[in-house]
Amino acid sequence: MASEGRWNTLQTNRQQRLARVAQILGSDLQGRIFPQQRIKDVLHATLEVGDRVCIEGNNQKQADFLAKALTQLDPQRIHGLHMLQSVLALPEHLDVFEIGIANKLDFSFSGPQAGRLAKLVSAGKLNIGAIHTYLELYARYFVDLTPRVALVAAQAADRHGNLYTGPNTEDTPPIVEATAFKSGIVIAQVNEVVDVLPRIDIPADWVNFVVQAPTPHYIEPLFTRDPALISEIQILMAMMAIKGIYAEYEVKRLNHGIGFDTAAIELLLPTYAASLGLKGKIASHWALNPHPALIPAIEAGFVTSVHSFGSELGMEDYIRARSDVFFVGADGSMRSNRAMSQAAGHYACDMFIGSTLQIDLQGNSSTATLGRIAGFGGAPNMGADARGRRHASPAWLKAGREARDGQYAMPRGQKLVVQMVETFREHMQPAFVETLDAWQLAQQAKMELPPVMIYGEDVSHILTEEGIANLLLCRSDEEREQAIRGVAGYTPVGLGRDLRMVENLRDRGIIKRPEDLGIDKRLATRDLLAAKNMKDLVRASEGLYQPPKRFRNW
């Protein structure tokens, strides 16, 4: 045929790469498995200049051995790599740019590396393609950012190359699928090679090479919060959230992010929420990592189902013993899947509740601060109205009615998107500002748009220690601004409120103070917490939860 070969260049190129590896490794390659000391040879033989390389840097699980190996390559041979990764978590993730092996980056979240990332961008050593929300980045893997090479991490492999990702499956499935099925190459680091896997999470057919790493891949216990550190202000805010939002809208399906604010809510479910008769009526179905703070609510029978983005260290035995609640394999260990859990957070949850660093007068919020390019993670996907959603629920219908009555001829539901912040954050920085730092950061880093985490148009409620502002009920930009000022406390934004207008908003139920909700502030004490410290959580779990060492003080 005339076109023979012209349309299979990716496959041919893959074969060439595989052949190079086979030749260089010789008898060191046993099926798909090679010894760790040959990793540099394998990467040199696999990679080509300018490759799009996806390295599994997740929220928690890190392909750290492969990340380190990348930094040890010869930049004369391998350079111009375009890195794709969910999370920039390790120094090595930026070292590859410093060294000149990579020069372009598409990612979601940079967390602790945000400051150094900004510096590398300024220095012209790193060119950011875009910052994404997680599911958006995976989506692009199947369209215009398909990886040529994927470097992933699994718990174990068998001798055929099948992978067991276990509780921390996280991002592995879409990364491997997009790469393997577009004639790319998949290299997996594993903690161990075994004869029989507890279960197969990724079939060997999708994997080209497996290497046992010298140490188990790094996992960060990101979702553990010690109840001992929860303040009474957070407890008051949690009471308002439960009574003023969860109960008010009958929110059954929801997501909680990281933080003490939402940990406080979790710990008040079996106490305060139960006392209001809300068991079975709210917070039963979750898209959520296995937060230890949720243990008392699970034990109290509040929770029907939890699907997780990733796992949490120390929760393994507890999850195994609570398989009615969590998603577990036939082997008893959890199965997480960030892509599907993000889809769940987007489409199957009625509420997203999260925190932020700055909120402006339109309700736009951002975690971007000067000199730090922090990224978005999962928040934009869950903290946005899912306009493709078509199934109804009481929460979604009520939110839609409040937002649209008298404004649109066609009724529609809406997601609840709650921003929960204390008016002042650490070092007395006001959470409410006239102008987001994001504007200046966008200019500095030459971004197309200011990096807004949650847009004001998508926010339904802002909750502070001063009260709840229901933005759904606002009917003008001015009302919206005063509703925000009305819960902004003693920040300059709060002090700039129009007192009469704020009182009018309160009369109309757009602003609600604790007393308007029938909440006695004096009851907002740590006595309400279902667990007051880590030991209480362990006890509540019947000894099944085993906190990482740094959370143990006994």
Add this chain to the structure above:
Amino acid sequence: MASEGRWNTLQTNRQQRLARVAQILGSDLQGRIFPQQRIKDVLHATLEVGDRVCIEGNNQKQADFLAKALTQLDPQRIHGLHMLQSVLALPEHLDVFEIGIANKLDFSFSGPQAGRLAKLVSAGKLNIGAIHTYLELYARYFVDLTPRVALVAAQAADRHGNLYTGPNTEDTPPIVEATAFKSGIVIAQVNEVVDVLPRIDIPADWVNFVVQAPTPHYIEPLFTRDPALISEIQILMAMMAIKGIYAEYEVKRLNHGIGFDTAAIELLLPTYAASLGLKGKIASHWALNPHPALIPAIEAGFVTSVHSFGSELGMEDYIRARSDVFFVGADGSMRSNRAMSQAAGHYACDMFIGSTLQIDLQGNSSTATLGRIAGFGGAPNMGADARGRRHASPAWLKAGREARDGQYAMPRGQKLVVQMVETFREHMQPAFVETLDAWQLAQQAKMELPPVMIYGEDVSHILTEEGIANLLLCRSDEEREQAIRGVAGYTPVGLGRDLRMVENLRDRGIIKRPEDLGIDKRLATRDLLAAKNMKDLVRASEGLYQPPKRFRNW
């Protein structure tokens, strides 16, 4: 431990079900495989009254043997089933309700069964939970609609129970994952049991039982359109789409649905679009089933990448020979995945273009007509602004600017959502109406909201043979209404236009006629089609495309 067993009831119950099957089948059960004549016994032993049962009814691939077997069960023993499925395609999918085996349904699309579905609802034999978009339904499988039993279809199994879903993977992965990892039971019908699979798509660990069906599972060639049936009006509209929207916004990443309107666009890429110098500038990256009408554009080098929801009959060899473009496994056959392709359509595409049956004066559109409950399929997910998206592209930024300039302080991008309709559809029914039938249908079927496919707020452009209305640029409800009337031709809605206002909108570029776009209507002939009939498509494919019999007239 005090709670021993209390929290593992689903696992215990699964064990009981598996034991019942093992006992009844005896030596007929070989590993996971049992003979087809025992299917009723297996289902009677597996199912329990009131189970949530997901049956794989996809857009194309159907677990038809299992669907039929369900209808043969004893309704005295098995009843009250809650059916979950993407598509109601086969009569058997409704027979189970008629017979009294099932009584509740959550689904996405009902296509040819829409009329009978409406009747069963009226008769009180079928209670609809909700109608979803596809990804939304999968999302709920991980939250509050997790299947207890899943009945799926695969191309082949090996003797261990590993599954090969091949080109038609479609919905199988999320269905199996949600069920298998929440202690449910997965039963797969396969076309054949083989010693070695071409590749493994679903690991045996995730599957409980496999049965070889008496005939290969049904697949509908849903995305094949004979170019011979494309009209010159459709060609004119395709020219307007290409010049007025694709080129105008530099749309590179997109989705096309089913239909002659978009098939015409596909067939004009290598001719009309190429003559405008647009190769490499538009329509390069797709979330799309392997439409035969795309062959000439692929051959012309227009297309870089295609990720598919499902496959299309007859395209197998062509796909294998064009692996640079399609997602294929190491075995050379395609891998589709509706969940990930829907995520791609939502988050990685700049444009959705689709058709509809009715559009109202606010731009809301619906395929619901009286007496038919048709459902949504994938359209709402792709035909909605993806408000969680954060990466920029020229198309998205321009659409956002047009929609927001002078209206919002915070800039934001926006998806292009194009409705492409002739002003009159079959039987001279006007596509533009004052009031959607959806309102009356909602009342009849007691729905919470009228079943709107695409909301007017999300539509960016309406394209008819009369011109393009750019709704992004409208600044009031009145402008929007007149922009719609202005392209509604001789329908009553079109005749009701305010002539002066429409001319004003045209002066401002909000309405564009073909002549405003520099399109000579006389050139809109079938000569522009890169393939004029099925045989041309086969020829363009170098003989690799093998159309199903019903599309061959030679």
